[in-house]
Amino acid sequence: MTLPHPNTDQISLPIVLGVLGDPTRLAIVRYLASKEGVPLNCSQFLDLGSKTNLSYHLAKLREAGVTRAEVVGTSRMITLRRADLDARFPGLLDSVIAAAGDDPALPAVGGHDIEISA
Amino acid sequence: MTLPHPNTDQISLPIVLGVLGDPTRLAIVRYLASKEGVPLNCSQFLDLGSKTNLSYHLAKLREAGVTRAEVVGTSRMITLRRADLDARFPGLLDSVIAAAGDDPALPAVGGHDIEISA
DNA sequence: TCCTTAGTTCAAAAGTTATTGAACAATTGG
């Protein structure tokens, strides 16, 4: 089962901006950017809200084309659609992430580093 | 009489993104950017909505710190706060304007060039 | 002074978005 995502050319500027204009979602994007390459599932973000509420915000990000969610077993692996966003809106994601990077007003995702037992 | 504007350091990233996540306001910003240096009053934007509705959207842009409105007689001269936005969120405004620049889905401000009678 | 122009304010209505809990589905491990 795969989840619906817009194609790159269907990504809309006002929708992306609107979706990013929410502190919870901006915090999610900032955290995803800080962990690029690392596969993250939804429960990494539970600091930011309830399970139900995160499902809602993550769906918004996915439907806007900001993130991609891959179903892996019972988890969804979430990644930033950096290449697609860079292609569609050059420089936008970088400037948003840079601006969000040092914003103390945004909620933070606490360190939920998974211990890989040796 | 002067209208309230946030200081540069009071401009908030999520608020700016949220405010720009509206097609009417994005169209206003795009038009302001295309006419930088030219003083524009509210009635330049009447293509985008009613007088009352524009008053609302322009107030949102001003309160977010995206635009500046100067009272000149019975008009308000509206400008983009480009330097302030660039200082606070480097590259953000440029990438938004570039992305909006060729977006046919955004409403357009028709040519309301004022005839300067000779 | 009176009229016009430019824009704001207010209150109501309509629409949208965010948040919640309970119930549900799908996968995995015992």
Next chain:
DNA sequence: CCAATTGTTCAATAACTTTTGAACTAAGGA
């Protein structure tokens, strides 16, 4: 199979945003 884990969906509610028209203010010109 049973239970736990992961996340979704649904319906309700709360909270906010957008849009509208009518009434208003303030400045400028005749």
